[in-house]
Amino acid sequence: MMKFNARHVNPFVEAAMKVVNQITGIEVRRGHLSYKPKVEPSFGVSIIIGIYGFLTGQIVYSLDGKLADRLVDKLLEGKSPQQRKIMFLDSLGEVANMITGNATALLNQGNDSVLNITTPAIAAGDNLSVHLIPKPALVLGLITMYGPIEVSIAVEEKETLQETESFDAMLSEA
Amino acid sequence: MAKRVLVVDDANFMRMVVKDSLEPKGFEIVGEATNGAEAVTKFGELKPDLVTMDITMKVKDGVEAAKEILTADPNARIVMVTALGQEKMLMDCIAMGVRDFVVKPFTSERILSAVQKALV
Numbered sequence: 120m121m122k123f124n125a126r127h128v129n130p131f132v133e134a135a136m137k138v139v140n141q142i143t144g145i146e147v148r149r150g151h152l153s154y155k156p157k158v159e160p161s162f163g164v165s166i167i168i169g170i171y172g173f174l175t176g177q178i179v180y181s182l183d184g185k186l187a188d189r190l191v192d193k194l195l196e197g198k199s200p201q202q203r204k205i206m207f208l209d210s211l212g213e214v215a216n217m218i219t220g221n222a223t224a225l226l227n228q229g230n231d232s233v234l235n236i237t238t239p240a241i242a243a244g245d246n247l248s249v250h251l252i253p254k255p256a257l258v259l260g261l262i263t264m265y266g267p268i269e270v271s272i273a274v275e276e277k278e279t280l281q282e283t284e285s286f287d288a289m290l291s292e293a
Numbered sequence: 294m295a296k297r298v299l300v301v302d303d304a305n306f307m308r309m310v311v312k313d314s315l316e317p318k319g320f321e322i323v324g325e326a327t328n329g330a331e332a333v334t335k336f337g338e339l340k341p342d343l344v345t346m347d348i349t350m351k352v353k354d355g356v357e358a359a360k361e362i363l364t365a366d367p368n369a370r371i372v373m374v375t376a377l378g379q380e381k382m383l384m385d386c387i388a389m390g391v392r393d394f395v396v397k398p399f400t401s402e403r404i405l406s407a408v409q410k411a412l413v
Contacts, residue, residue: 195306224379
């Protein structure tokens with residue numbers, strides 16, 4: 120059974136508020152927190168980032184096309200339509216990367232270890248289905264004036280993983 | 294003469310942000326690399342005055358690439374530009390010989406100041 124820790128949520132709220140506001144000027148507010156038995160992005164643009172270290176799992180950001188457009192408009196202000204097209208997904212991936220990176224710094228405060236993240240994987244389009252690791256997640260809603268951002272946090276602590284692994288080993292030995 | 298900079302980041306968007314911060318201030322962007330392996334190769338070919346280096350990249354990450362560059366040239370000037378602002382990582386990079394550590398998101402003034410100080 121995967122154990123959740125609410126301590127893992129606040130760093131993402133704090134990081135999202137700081138990052139999105141600093142680079143786009145768009146204000147972010149905290150919305151509802153809920154639980155899902157498996158990660159299922161609700162909107163058309165999904166950005167997936169892996170975390171490994173003393174925490175292991177995935178963070179999935181999901182937002183609709185309208186909000187994605189607004190964010191990119193702000194990020195690429197003054198750039199040509201062609202540059203905007205080329206960098207559309209890339210810049211959204213970088214926003215997710217910055218939020219996750221800043222959140223890991225907060226999660227790791229006072230720890231003498233390193234929490235690593237993977238490069239973002241991005242999926243965008245209508246009628247798109249994304250297959251993710253079937254793990255339960257805490258789902259955090261973030262609110263902006265252009266639409267919501269859904270952040271699914273499916274991570275577990277290393278001790279939990281080790282406990283599970285040794286329990287599995289005991290079962291197979293028996 | 295303009296100082297020559299190699300910009301390393303897997304995100305096209307971030308390379309553009311670094312370029313847009315440095316070029317108007319008289320720096321010449323002599324090359325770009327999208328991963329650590331490319332960075333090591335281009336550093337050898339271009340011999341830039343300074344490298345801005347992302348950390349999380351495919352093929353070879355920025356910490357490994359910085360280590361290789363500093364082993365080949367202990368006087369290389371490298372500024373890490375990363376979203377991962379963790380204390381241990383920062384201390385490890387500085388101990389390795391990296392000149393500064395800029396955490397994303399950053400302002401143009403922050404990266405400019407880090408680059409200028411690294412070149413002194």
